[in-house]
Amino acid sequence: MTIRRRLIPYxxxxxxxxxxxxxxxxxxxxxxxxxxxxxALLTGGFTFTWEWSNFPDSLSGNSEQIVRxxxxxxxxxxxxxxxxxxxxYAIAQQSGRWRLLLLFAVIAPFFTTYLIRTxxxxxxxxxxxxxxxxxxxxxxxxxxGRVLATSGAVIAGLTYNFLPFMILPIYASIERLxxxxxxxxxxxxxxxxxxxxxxxxxxxxxxxVAGVLLTFIxxxxxxxxxxxxxxTHQNMIGNKIQSLFLVERxxxxxxxxxxxxxxxxxxxxxxxxxxxxxxxxxxxxxxxA
Amino acid sequence: MRWLRRNALRIYAGLAVLYMxxxxxxxxxxxxxxTPKDKLNFAISxxxxxxxxxxxxxxxxxxxxxxxxxxxAALATVISTAIGTLMALALVRYxxxxxxxxxxxIILPMATPxxxxxxxxxxxxxxxxxxxxxxxxxxxxxxxxxxFVVVVVRSRLIGFxxxxxxxxxxxxxxxxxTFxxxxxxxxLPGVFAAALLAFALSIDDFVISNFNSGTTVTFPLYVFxxxxxGIPVQVNAIAxxxxxxxxxxxxxxxxxxxxxxxxxxxxxxxxxxxxxxSPARA
Numbered sequence: 263m264t265i266r267r268r269l270i271p272y273x274x275x276x277x278x279x280x281x282x283x284x285x286x287x288x289x290x291x292x293x294x295x296x297x298x299x300x301x302a303l304l305t306g307g308f309t310f311t312w313e314w315s316n317f318p319d320s321l322s323g324n325s326e327q328i329v330r331x332x333x334x335x336x337x338x339x340x341x342x343x344x345x346x347x348x349x350x351y352a353i354a355q356q357s358g359r360w361r362l363l364l365l366f367a368v369i370a371p372f373f374t375t376y377l378i379r380t381x382x383x384x385x386x387x388x389x390x391x392x393x394x395x396x397x398x399x400x401x402x403x404x405x406x407g408r409v410l411a412t413s414g415a416v417i418a419g420l421t422y423n424f425l426p427f428m429i430l431p432i433y434a435s436i437e438r439l440x441x442x443x444x445x446x447x448x449x450x451x452x453x454x455x456x457x458x459x460x461x462x463x464x465x466x467x468x469x470x471v472a473g474v475l476l477t478f479i480x481x482x483x484x485x486x487x488x489x490x491x492x493x494t495h496q497n498m499i500g501n502k503i504q505s506l507f508l509v510e511r512x513x514x515x516x517x518x519x520x521x522x523x524x525x526x527x528x529x530x531x532x533x534x535x536x537x538x539x540x541x542x543x544x545x546x547x548x549x550x551a
Numbered sequence: 552m553r554w555l556r557r558n559a560l561r562i563y564a565g566l567a568v569l570y571m572x573x574x575x576x577x578x579x580x581x582x583x584x585x586t587p588k589d590k591l592n593f594a595i596s597x598x599x600x601x602x603x604x605x606x607x608x609x610x611x612x613x614x615x616x617x618x619x620x621x622x623x624a625a626l627a628t629v630i631s632t633a634i635g636t637l638m639a640l641a642l643v644r645y646x647x648x649x650x651x652x653x654x655x656x657i658i659l660p661m662a663t664p665x666x667x668x669x670x671x672x673x674x675x676x677x678x679x680x681x682x683x684x685x686x687x688x689x690x691x692x693x694x695x696x697x698x699f700v701v702v703v704v705r706s707r708l709i710g711f712x713x714x715x716x717x718x719x720x721x722x723x724x725x726x727x728x729t730f731x732x733x734x735x736x737x738x739l740p741g742v743f744a745a746a747l748l749a750f751a752l753s754i755d756d757f758v759i760s761n762f763n764s765g766t767t768v769t770f771p772l773y774v775f776x777x778x779x780x781g782i783p784v785q786v787n788a789i790a791x792x793x794x795x796x797x798x799x800x801x802x803x804x805x806x807x808x809x810x811x812x813x814x815x816x817x818x819x820x821x822x823x824x825x826x827x828x829s830p831a832r833a
Contacts, residue, residue: 274641275653278634278697282656285694286663289671296674345567352564362805366798367568371575373797376755377771378790381778382574385581425571475662483664486757490778500666507670507762517674520667527664 297517316518324502331499335481338420342428342477350433372426380490387415411493419487427476435469471538499523582787590781603784616773624753627692632746635700643708660698669762683765691763696749707741740808
């Protein structure tokens with residue numbers, strides 16, 4: 263009986279874990295193997311030859327796209343954070359019905375097709391659109407300036423499309439915040455800025471960390487925004503992987519580049535968690551002192 | 552001036568929400584715009600018409616793509632919700648060897664760029680020369696939905712008052728009866744929310760589908776395919792319909808969830824969930 267009981271969680275877990283193993287973990291292994299193959303599709307296909315040079319080759323051939331991916335995804339993440347934090351705060355301050363309605367309004371757009379949404383932005387930022395006219399009128403944009411097919415358009419698209427991944431975790435952490443702590447800080451003569459910097463911000467840091475990761479990772483690998491809003495000169499690393507896999511069918515280089523991208527993301531995540539983690543740790547120490 | 556200062560945050564929230572809704576408005580407005588070639592040209596100078604709503608299902612290719620997407624999303628939702636709920640139960644209710652590894656296995660797909668998941672699955676299918684099509688799409692969609700289902704259902708389970716189950720057991724209910732009449736009804740709103748999220752993720756997916764579809768065309772793949780030749784206005788009409796249906800569904804789930812919470816008065820007050828759990832509240 264006890265053994266049977268102990269097996270229960272494994273039975274519950276089995277179907278899902280198996281699915282993820284078979285179709286998420288094992289495919290990574292196949293891609294790793296592909297990354298070490300050499301040859302060409304037309305001349306007898308690819309063979310496994312421990313072709314480690316695929317990795318430096320894919321790095322040197324695509325450094326421009328890699329740098330651009332860092333820049334676009336980084337800028338979009340920062341913009342999304344700046345937009346999301348006050349918004350999440352404002353939503354958390356509302357009560358009952360208003361809060362639900364606002365949350366709904368924030369999430370609802372993301373229940374329309376991602377592609378169609380991005381195409382809609384293409385029209386909004388198009389050369390003859392009213393938005394561009396206004397920007398030109400107030401001289402934020404030169405008279406012959408455009409937004410579409412520039413880095414700005416791609417960053418704007420990435421920011422918009424991954425916004426809920428930033429808003430939701432931050433909202434969750436602000437909503438959980440005990441408002442009495444802020445009152446206490448104010449009672450102890452903290453200015454509202456001090457209360458925000460020393461109480462609110464550290465306590466909502468986990469939400470910010472999660473939001474930043476959940477925004478940066480998909481933005482880094484995205485190629486839809488660069489394709490639709492960026493035209494031909496704003497390609498990101500995702501565009502390159504996509505075209506290597508589906509157009510040029512150079513599977514080894516595509517696989518090597520995919521792994522390279524994963525490694526870069528992982529490196530950023532580790533460094534970032536280190537930085538964010540130490541800060542949170544210091545905050546805890548400060549509490550104890 | 553004081554009014555402005557006091558309401559600054561609210562005004563900001565209003566503007567931000569407006570910003571988020573702009574593309575939706577654009578999509579909806581242009582589904583009514585008359586255009587000479589029945590392709591979107593994003594000009595309202597030709598006036599408005601109901602034509603494209605009346606003939607929303609006049610394009611065979613588009614209908615087929617939509618049907619494929621709906622079937623795919625329905626199947627992927629059922630499968631991923633079922634196995635994801637079981638996983639969430641195991642992770643919240645039991646302490647067992649391999650729990651941390653399982654958690655990692657669930658988090659990883661959410662932290663992997665879609666393009667890598669799509670590409671690596673394609674590597675697998677190429678290796679086994681599996682024909683690409685509906686089945687490979689279904690495999691892929693269930694794969695990326697599972698993690699989200701687990702996270703949403705888990706957040707519901709963590710806020711769960713277990714004394715209700717103990718009470719049922721004390722009153723002589725068998726474990727199966729307890730699950731059927733106490734546990735399941737209480738977690739059902741969470742399961743619904745998870746299912747809704749899975750459906751939305753599946754019907755919206757472009758990147759992973761693009762890699763594993765073969766010649767099968769889903770709604771997003773169709774839109775991408777025609778984007779260069781000119782998008783039929785019907786696409787916007789159908790996108791608006793899909794939006795309205797999901798909007799109503801979300802509202803229903805939220806309403807149901809609140810009602811269930813009130814009825815059972817199991818408030819997930821201090822939810823000690825991880826932040827990813829937030830879609831459950833959406």
